[in-house]
Amino acid sequence: MNLELPQRExxxxxxxxxxxxxxxxxxxxxxxxxxxxxxxxxLDARQKDAAAFEAGRAALDLTLGVVNTLILLTSSFAVAAAxxxxxxxxAWSARALTLVAALLGLxxxxxxxxxxxxxxxxxxxxxxxxxxxxxFLLTGLHLVHVIVGIGILxxxxxxxxxxxxxxxxxxxxxxxxxxxxxxxxxxxxxxLLYILH
Amino acid sequence: MAGIMHRSLAPFxxxxxxxxxxxxxxxxxxxxxxxxSLPADLLVVIFIALKIHLIGGYFMELxxxxxxxxxxxxxxIAAVSIMILALL
Numbered sequence: 001m002n003l004e005l006p007q008r009e010x011x012x013x014x015x016x017x018x019x020x021x022x023x024x025x026x027x028x029x030x031x032x033x034x035x036x037x038x039x040x041x042x043l044d045a046r047q048k049d050a051a052a053f054e055a056g057r058a059a060l061d062l063t064l065g066v067v068n069t070l071i072l073l074t075s076s077f078a079v080a081a082a083x084x085x086x087x088x089x090x091a092w093s094a095r096a097l098t099l100v101a102a103l104l105g106l107x108x109x110x111x112x113x114x115x116x117x118x119x120x121x122x123x124x125x126x127x128x129x130x131x132x133x134x135x136f137l138l139t140g141l142h143l144v145h146v147i148v149g150i151g152i153l154x155x156x157x158x159x160x161x162x163x164x165x166x167x168x169x170x171x172x173x174x175x176x177x178x179x180x181x182x183x184x185x186x187x188x189x190x191x192l193l194y195i196l197h
Numbered sequence: 198m199a200g201i202m203h204r205s206l207a208p209f210x211x212x213x214x215x216x217x218x219x220x221x222x223x224x225x226x227x228x229x230x231x232x233x234s235l236p237a238d239l240l241v242v243i244f245i246a247l248k249i250h251l252i253g254g255y256f257m258e259l260x261x262x263x264x265x266x267x268x269x270x271x272x273x274i275a276a277v278s279i280m281i282l283a284l285l
Contacts, residue, residue, distance in 0.1 A: 018266060019258040025266065029273070036277050043284035066224045070217060077213040080256040081206050088205070173258070180257045184249045188277060191241050195227035196285060 020174035028181050031145070035185055038141070039192060042134045046197075049130055054197050056131025061115060065194040068111050069186065075104035076183040079153070083176040086160060087169050094172075095160040101179065102153040105146055112143055138189050142182070149182045212255040219244045238285055246278045 046053040078101040086094035156175040253259045259267040
């Protein structure tokens, strides 16, 4: 462990610090607002066509949804640990955990691909039910964020070769924050689409 | 990989365990036959709020962030939770 590099200590004893780059929070809150608008639109549409939406929901594979939830939760755990270890100078473990998170992200994409394949097997007729328009919109938009997030995680791991100075630590925090955003959005999307009615 | 056994990762582990337990509980609630009842839906929404609050506080390190940032984040959680319950 290299004790000579300055470390950003986010502990109770020190002054409150904004995690990551301040600008990344603009992105994070922006995405949270955009998605919450989509959630509202979905909920409103569902109120107007409850039977069709319930039929769509009931046909979803709940198990795959749970698997994807557990995948993202575990990947967030890995990223949080990675960022913390990187700050403490353990670049090797940080890189390993970041790659694990990226692999889990890939697992999410593969599971999603299976779900989509099953849904689209019936052809364009699946969109006769408006529920599926929202299903693909919400999960599709989220999937784009997952893919971007995986790219960010891979970039982070590439730069985790050696422990870094506070500026680099902050960049790693920022990358991690985006991945936690991906996770927390799914925490809403999954019950919204698959469970609540 | 001795670094991974670092004691400071314990909080993350506990949070992860709570997140997983909450998710499995929501899955269980969702699988019950009395779906759509208000108490079940309320519980699921509470779990959503709790999970995002934990992710924000511990994984995103908002616990150590300036109060305004944390407050804004938690306000979003509250707003989305109330919106979901209102439009169920």
